[in-house]
Amino acid sequence: TITGSLFQGNFASGSGGAIYHTVGNLKIDGTSFLTSTAFRSGAIYAEGTITISKTKFSQNANYDDGGPHVITAKGTITITESEFTNNISQRGAGMAKLTGNILISDTKTANNDYGLEIDGTALLQRVSLGVVPFNNIDATTLMTSGSVQLIDSTVSGGTDFGGTLRNSGDLVVERTAFSGLAVFSAPIANSGTMHFISSLVSQSIGGFAVIVNNDNAVMTITNSTISGNTANNGGSDDSVISNGNNGTLTIANSTITGNEASSAITGDGILLNNSIVAGNVADFSGTPTTEIDGTLNPSSSNNVVGDPASAGGLTHGKNGNIIGVGGAGRLDIHTVLITTLGNNGGPTRTHALIPGSPAINAGSNALAVDFAKIPLAFDQRGMGFARIQNSTVDIGAFESNLTPPSTLTLTLDRTSVLEGSLPHIVATVSRSGSTASSLAVTIMSDSTEVSFPPTITIPAGKASTTFELQGVDDGIVDGTQTVIATVSASGFTSDSQSFTVIDTDATNGEGVLIFDDVSRTWRLGVPNGTGLNWFQTNPLPAATNGWQGFVGDFNGDGLLDGMALNMSNLRFNFYRNTGEGTLANPVPAGALSTNFTWDNFMVGDYDGNGRAEVMAQIVSTGLGQGAMRSQDSSGVSRFYVTLNTGYEELITGDFNGDGIDDVVGLFDNVTQTRSNIIPAISISTPVGRRFTSILGSGQFGQSVATGGLHNLTVGDWNGDGRDDIAVQNTNGQIFTATTIGDARINAPGAQNFVVSARSPRLDPATYSNLFVAGNFTNDAREDLMVLRDTNQLIAAISNVNTNSGDAIPDGSVEQHLEIWAEGVSNGEDIIVGDFNGDGLDDVVALGTTGVMSLSGGSEFSVGLNFGNVIGGAIGNINGAGAGRVI
Incomplete structure (x- = not known):
């Protein structure tokens, strides 16, 4: 025990300039350590149970360039009511490295070259942390690699080329203010798991970012304010908050405003709820900046985002989001909140809402939760400031007691x-x-x-x-x-x-992209008002197992592209649509593992990033069996779920209406008398989008094996925004299954399928072709279209049952046959698309020549023969789609 003592001017050639302690208990109280020096650990090196109280460390130094500290302590460590100032360290965390079980309270650090390194289980409460300029790349105020809590504290000052807070462990920051930080990289950087709660980051400067959640890291920002900060690396890619590749970042009930950077938030997949992202600027002149550079998690809800052009893919009015002025012009931040940070109560400053603010009572109570999904009791200011007032939570970190204004919607x-x-x-x-x-x-x-x-x-x-x-x-x-x-x-x-x-005066509608696996070429058909202009690629080399073509918007530019898979070596080639009526030369796009057998290929945007992927399932036995993985045009592979390999058929569609593609499959029961309908819905998880299977979602009264169910087709038959399915049995009877049944808790918007046989029977004697889906009439319901052997285009028009007095569920589908066109040659391939841009789907029949039949809402126009298809008749369509091509 050392009490009321002074250690001054001590020196050690090894460790511990003033004290070297390795066994037992060390207690220091009311003592000063001044100008002590050592090669390592300039003041103290200690192991065991160490208690330091009311003690001052000043102007101590060490000179080892390999990572020493002024204090090194290992064990059970308690530091209270102490002060660390003007200490000097050549390299490392510098001021102190503490390892073990640690408690630091009511303690101040200031004007040290370096900061505090924590490796263990630690609680830091009511501490004041700061550093000074030293122009050393490793300078850090607080470095955490254990399980650490930083509560009721302040972190301020410091200009260096390192950082202020670096976390690689599990860190909880609560009721803490960060201000006046200035670093070359980012003041706050997370490479582990960090939860930022009821805290403030203000008046701080970073290079590429102020707060960065690094690759594969997890961060939540809740009930917090990020305001008045600057990120400027001299380029156009700096941001206030940056989320790295595969990083998981959730921002809830927070306010991000008044910052200066190229963008306020950068990164994909960020979940943003109940938060304000508005009033940020690009430079000191106040030029409005990009609010969100990237695509948010599409389930992000109840936010105020200032700029519709940079809202991260959010739509005004959807999921309670308020985007700009009614989804159009940029929102004036002065109509939302007081732009000056104020002392509105609580330990940290906040931006108060103004009367009439659109953020008042516009949040979601269900989403006002912390990282553990526990409802928030208070706003950023803490106790005494209820998080929910006037029955509904406000958007942002500050909860007002104002009543919402009278509004027009x-x-x-x-x-x-x-x-x-x-x-x-x-x-x-x-x-x-x-x-x-x-x-x-x-x-x-x-x-x-x-x-x-x-x-x-x-x-x-x-x-x-x-x-x-x-x-x-x-x-x-x-x-x-x-x-x-x-x-x-x-x-x-x-x-x-x-x-x-x-524009009905324009001539360009949708076009088509087709892969012919006989000629091994892509055919691109561009509309010209009276038909299609064709472009053809050079043939791919022959492959023993052939090629498979896939069509979709694989790079997110709104145009149809192609992906070709060599079924022998399982390598992909990406064909980018140039937007000028041609396809660019193919580029490699990764490969599937040849250690497995793959099947059930599909195309969809399963992670909601606006870019299509090719989905496939491992069907070989052993390791990986049943895994559903996707491949995108940049060669990135993603895992979504492991499914049974016994599905008779799988198909893609948006079955819960959230705008992100899912999968549904048919799986015959053991006795092969029925076929179960089993969807796998794409949901957001802490590790990205994954599928969740929902058993017991419905079944057809016949099976694939004995009933001959085939031609599984997707379409929104009842116009409710959720995709449905249709099949046909051996006798030609069509069955539909619509997503109008009981809601399922497994995924948002998911409902059971209700099966109906109130669709026509297509006699196999005269209907040898498969039906296709499209919206051919002036409603939101998709219909079926089939080319009859008698050279007729026959439509099965969808209607919704509304007779609540019958035994048929309301909202289920009824379909009836209508003749829509004559004289279309049997045996030709038909492709559906809106080829004249009038909002109605049309049909192109492709053989040696092409014939376009345009929908008038109740029938097709006389077919327009637009001449020979480039390269001759298509041998076999193995991948086709209609959509925007220029």
Whole structure:
């Protein structure tokens, strides 16, 4: 025990300039260590149980360039009410390296060359941490590699070429303020697991970022404010918050505003809930910046994002998200919050919301949870400031007791309208608050593209009314235009919605991309108004097991591309669509392992990043059996789920309506009397998107093995935004299964399949071709189309059962046959797409020549023969799709 002592000017050639202790207990109280020096551990080297209280360490030094510290301690360590100032270390964490079980409280560090290194289980509470300039690449204020809690503390100051907080372990930061940090890289960097709770990062400067969640790391930011920081590396890729490759970053109930960088948030897959990302700037002049550079997790909900052009893929009005001004113009941050950080209570400063802020009561109570999914009791300010007031949580880190303003809400029944054609958009304007009196509403939009009433009135006693937006036929080819409609009224906040006006004067609709595995070539068909212009690639080399072609938007640019798989060596080649009517030369895109046998190939966007992937299943026995893996155009492989290898058929579709592709399969029961419908739904997990299988989701009353179920086809038959399926048995009877059954808790939006036989029977004697799906009529329901052997195009038009008095579930599908075209040669391949850009699907029949049949909503036009297909008749289509090609 050492009490009330002074160690000054001591020197050791080894470790511990003042004290070297290796056995037993060491207790130091009320003591000063000044100007002591050692080759390593300038002041103290100690092992065992070490207790330091009310002690000062100043101007101690060591000179080993291999990683020493002023204090090195191992064991059970307690430091209270002490001070570390002006200590010098050549390299390493410098001030102290502590290993073991550690408690530090009410302690200050300041003006040290380096900081504190923790390796163990530690609690740091009410500490003040800081460093000074030393221009050394390893300078760090706090480095953690164990299980550490930093609570009720401050971290400030320091200009160096290292960092302020570096975590490679498990770190919880709570009720702590970081300010005035300036580093070459990023002040806060996580390579492990970090939970940032009820804390503030302000007035700090980083190079490429202020906060970085490194590759494969996990970070949550909850109830926190990131404000007034700067990231500037002299380029265009700096950001305030950066998420690395395969990093898992969740931001909830937080406010990110007033920062200066090329973007506020960078990275893909970030989950953003109940948060404000707005009012950030690109430079000191206040130029608005990119708010989110990357694609957020599509389930991100109830956020205020200032810029619709950089909202991370979020859509205004979907999942409670408020994007810009009604999804159109950039939001003025002064209409959301007070832009100056204020002492509004609690240990850290916050941005208070202003009256009328769109963030008031606009959050989701269910999403107001911490990293352990425990509901938040308080906002960033802590005890005494309830997280939920006035029944609904506010968006952002600050919870107000303000009531939400009276608002107008504009909704549209569709997102596009044709020039001069039906159907028009039916718009509904709704008001909140009292309906005692009538309300005059002003409508504003682009009158050169759409016609609309300048004013409408919501009658007394009514909360809403409707009006129409009609596309104007301007007679010029100006392409599809994005138009904004805004509704406003005195005393109400306005609302806007954007939609597109499709140019019916234009000649270009969708095109086709086909892989012919006989000629081993790709054929690209570009629409020209009366048919298709063709482009053909050079043939691929012959392969013993042949080639498989896949069509999709593999690079996320909105155009159809091709992926070709050599079935002998399992190597992919990527054919990028140039957007100019051609395909670029193929480039390698990775390979599947030749150690396995692969089957059940599909194409879809299974992780929601806007880029299609090729999915396949390992069907060989042994290691990896049943694994579903995807390959993208950059050669990246992803694992999604392990499924039984006994599925009769698997197919891709969006079966829970979240905009991300899933898989559904048919699996015969043991007695082969029925076929089970088993979806595998893509969900967000801490390690990225994965599939979750949902058993007991429905079944067909016949099987694939004995009933001959075949031609499994996907389409939204009832127009509810969730895909359904259809099959056909040996006798030609069509069965549908719609996703209108009981909700399943396994995945958001998932419901059971309800099977119906209220579809036609296609007699095999005259229907030898398979049916295809498309939206051929003026509704949101997809239909079936088949080429009959009698050279007719026959449609099975979908309707929804609404007779609640019968025994058929409401919302299930009924289909009836209609003749839509005559004179289409049997044996030709038909491809569905919107080839004239009118919003309705059409059909192209391909043989030696091509014939296009355009939908008029109730029948096809007379077929347009647009001549020979380049390269001659297609030998065998092995991968085809319709979509945007230029």
